[in-house]
Amino acid sequence: MALEIPEVVIDRLPIYVRALTVLERQGRDVVNSQELGGKLGVTPAQIRKDLSYFGRFGKQGRGYNVKRLLEELHQILGITREWSMVLVGVGQLGRAILGYGGFAPQGFRIVGAFDVDSAAVGERVDGLEVKSIDVLPEEMRQLRAQLGIVAVPAASAQQVIDMLVESGVKAILNYAPIAAHVPPDVRIKDIDPVLALQSMTFYIKESGAAP
Amino acid sequence: MALEIPEVVIDRLPIYVRALTVLERQGRDVVNSQELGGKLGVTPAQIRKDLSYFGRFGKQGRGYNVKRLLEELHQILGITREWSMVLVGVGQLGRAILGYGGFAPQGFRIVGAFDVDSAAVGERVDGLEVKSIDVLPEEMRQLRAQLGIVAVPAASAQQVIDMLVESGVKAILNYAPIAAHVPPDVRIKDIDPVLALQSMTFYIKESGAAP
DNA sequence: GTATGTGAACCACTTCACAGCA
């Protein structure tokens, strides 16, 4: 159980969780690495190796107990508990994030919403009062959110990220189209659909007629 | 110019484009791999190696001409032209995608919107009439969209993806939380903020107090 | 003098293949 687990491995664990959750809901007791791999487009060996970083969760000749493995993965990823998040940027994108129903069922709750635009401040969106970005630091002392979501324009994103880091946030989900700088103890993941599209067009650029 | 360019390389090109676009707007003529790397959190050697797959765009002793390199990258990625996309799923998430202002400036246009829900069909959202999923195949013959965006619930996502593939779509941006199966000639990229969050909590799970 | 382009060396992740256990 070495201390150096590749980040790619950690990135795969949530997809295992997702697939196992489906299996559990279907009432499946056991699954083997072959079947799980088939569903996810991952080789069976990959799955077994990934899991072996954390322990021995399977039974030879049978496979993995779905419920047991799911619990272990929850534990490993730290998603047995609820996580509080603050959102910065309550424009069109920010509102969509606030309204997104996919976070809550997985234990991620948005507990604060902030914006620079004084027009938005004071407004109530999805049950949350939008606060001024200026009060972020003091509000954060109450909220104690460990996660931040950034949904501001590129121009102000780095500044907002600095404020979140300053306020003690340890992980950031960044929707702004910038390569942000954060201290080494802070995690950041970018969500940028345009980048995804731009890399896919490379592979299909010869095919199909232009409009 | 080998035929086997690593996918990771292709995935980085759009971030180079993004950074170079900013530099161009600032009126910068030249940039070297050191500076560009600093902005992006990528080593200078990485950038040079990545670019070397496609040609020699730099000048020794000087660096890269910003405008020239940007044009080359646009060409490589196939983003000199406009791309048409169809959206399937006009729920809360789909509406947010339709309203998202980040696609159009990069040349990605949503030209069709579809839904299973007959209540949504016929409605006009962001200037587009929502059509029934049933007419997707025939509509696609007119629209000739090469890209598809999937914003339907997990339960129907694979089915929708199959239909898009059937209709000739060659790349899919998938917002549904599933590991979809597509033929080898079809590209797919997933956007799932929950997965991003769940992998970050691994690293921060010891820190901070629970609510 | 300075920064690119690139083989070679290095490192990290994936896959293999089989011993070991249920």
Next chain:
DNA sequence: TGCTGTGAAGTGGTTCACATAC
């Protein structure tokens, strides 16, 4: 017998370091 767990082998990507060009 069947499938896990895992060292060892293999593969692919990154970094080095320097010849090359401006």
